[in-house]
Amino acid sequence: MTDFDFLTDVVDSSKVDYGEGPREEHSADWASELIGAGVTPDAVVTPTSTEDVSRVLEACDSRGVPVTPYAAGTALEGHVVPVERGVSLDTTEMDSVVDVRPDDFQVDVQPGVIGTDVDDAVERHGLFYPPLPSSGGISTIGGMIATDAGGMQTVKYGKIGDWVVGLECVLADGSVVRCGGRAEKSSSGYNLKDMVVGSEGTLAVVTEATLRLKGIPDEIRGARALFPDIDSAADAVSDAVRSEVDVAKIELIDDVAARMANEYLGTDLPDTPMVFLEFHANHGVEREVEFAEAVFRQHDVDEFKTASRERMEDLWEIRSELGFAVRSYDPSLHPVQAGDVAVPISRYPEMVKEIKRLGDEYDVLVPVFGHAGDGNVHYAPMADPDDQDQYQRAVEVYERAVERALDLGGTATAEHGIGRGKRHYLEREHGAEAVDVMRRIKDALDPNGTLNPGKVLPDED
């Protein structure tokens, strides 16, 4: 049994917690009710500086103590839940906006800053941070970088990684590394920044990030479109993207998800598939709205209504709450996992249809929604955990949908990441040779396997 007193030798004792409550808390996250909780760490350390992180990692690494980074706990594949004991490294206290440089459209933040706090910090300069995920109001920037998160506006602006210019991070051995920089464009050396982005705390712990910002558009419009069936809705979205309608958000919500939203939020969405849209421009935004409507008319849209600013905010509130709505719909029905496939846009209608078909085939309730413009489908096969047969059928729907996405040239996870839950798809998606390269990189940067063990890479035989 390791003695964990060494922790208070390297950081102030106020930052180290051996209490059962905090330790239990750090053994679970949002995904735990879906894929199970993890083991309870021996200690929770809450660093307040890069030096703290460096000292803790160096001390743990030299003693063979695993370190699992933790932040808001909103990950959906068990990324932050320890599979080995050791230290849970909670970065939520490192939550300062360090420097805003509006003239360069850049802001430096610590990893524990909540997504929307970045927007709040730069709004008075007329700027915003475009790629925030739907959980932007509760998730941390560090967590978003760890998963290379995407969001509703990824269709126009790209993912988190596209809006990170530079990083400061700490390797397992405690060395502090700067990746990228402040120049918007560089071909200098290997791209370490994008290697760390999306590596889910298995290669390094991010201690500061330089984010790229964008001017708030002068014109913003919202719209809601209703379709007679899911096929028309999916075809309409695919066609809009292929026609390059300039949308900032284009979200599909099927009738099942809409029903769940109504139950959970007391809203009155109609019982039919629908698409929510948002348009950003500095001028001429109406042209794009009209263009989108014209494309949708080709696909049997029943109703296409622009939304007032207030009504639009309501729509996005509904969309952001969908994950909660799905979980709260029926106390006896749980989503078996949070589906997150993406396929090339021309295959998007086929992918959506297949998921609905699988639901029918297996007689499983499957709400479908997501960032349609990216070819990204979220789906959540529902089952009663006490009904083993139903549960197994729901799991099969989940897995067969991933298989189909991969067959269509897609990905098992568009934005949630691999974590613990999707490791078995890694080789299927990328091939054994690519996984071997990932493993070589992991071994090169973290030879003792200290950082977030049991995540991303499948166990070796």
Next chain:
Amino acid sequence: MTDFDFLTDVVDSSKVDYGEGPREEHSADWASELIGAGVTPDAVVTPTSTEDVSRVLEACDSRGVPVTPYAAGTALEGHVVPVERGVSLDTTEMDSVVDVRPDDFQVDVQPGVIGTDVDDAVERHGLFYPPLPSSGGISTIGGMIATDAGGMQTVKYGKIGDWVVGLECVLADGSVVRCGGRAEKSSSGYNLKDMVVGSEGTLAVVTEATLRLKGIPDEIRGARALFPDIDSAADAVSDAVRSEVDVAKIELIDDVAARMANEYLGTDLPDTPMVFLEFHANHGVEREVEFAEAVFRQHDVDEFKTASRERMEDLWEIRSELGFAVRSYDPSLHPVQAGDVAVPISRYPEMVKEIKRLGDEYDVLVPVFGHAGDGNVHYAPMADPDDQDQYQRAVEVYERAVERALDLGGTATAEHGIGRGKRHYLEREHGAEAVDVMRRIKDALDPNGTLNPGKVLPDED
């Protein structure tokens, strides 16, 4: 002395050349007159398939034979020039456009495809490949990926790496690895794609790339602006970017570079600093042109003229030829190196001023031009190689400008890459810890140091 007969055991003998002519040819590139030629390889191998590349690499790696990838030879830092003997691996025969998928905005190409040939292959679908560098008509896609090249349209669309969705590549040991895929969005595993992009053939040889395409804009306008002095021009560009004028190209050309263009091309550019612009939109392009002009008026612009389509093509032809114009200006004057710094956009005017000031201080002719909207300055201090004092002064101008760029939070190379010529800046820019990480990655993927030795990473002490 190694016997190179093993090469014809692994690939057809028609693909192996031991002749002095081809070997000499592959010891030099565009940069050779600036930074010197390399050593002459023992053999030139011209693979025509991924399997060829794999077999040659495996055979060389197991025998300790260095392999230096070669393509069009247009790199500017000696990337493709061997510093050790061995094999020059010439990918120019792998020049097929493999598959166009217009509905997904994607095309698969082999590495030897010339940049503008991609545009030619997809134009009938109304598509184009936005990030091509100025040398797009002569450089290969493989070379562009190797350097993460940028171009005139990077200010709007991003760099080559942003437009690569997936790669097939071969490691030093011959294993074939697929990085990325066809989904436009994925958080699955480590980002190998962006690790290979920009690694200059030191980690892997790219054998196929899936590129992202874009619809040709409905409206394209060009403009030329003349300024009384370089400070106004630089201030105007910086202000335009910070005001988020939606430009597709915004290029600064100083009076010295304009003079050189006139000499070389017989054009009649006025003897004053100028900015060339291009605007892309599907509607409302005139609004952006007016906006740009309004911003420029704040900075003493002498003339702002929109250009006809034809006249605009002439402007870009001039801009693309500037590199040649600089080299041909005066037979006794050579650029000592091709400057390629970039700084955060708010520091761009300061950077430009500093380069001009250094030219004055050292009494050296320094044409200045480049992708101003990215904060990217190309500059070419000129000297007579036979005049050692002048040559040394020009080198100092070159180096002090890089130092200043780094002091301003910038990069030593925005788009050309490190190659052989800028290795000594790598640690200065990124820190010893980051360079150590790069070295660990190199060792993990190419433990025998087979691929492109002597590039990117500085020699170890």
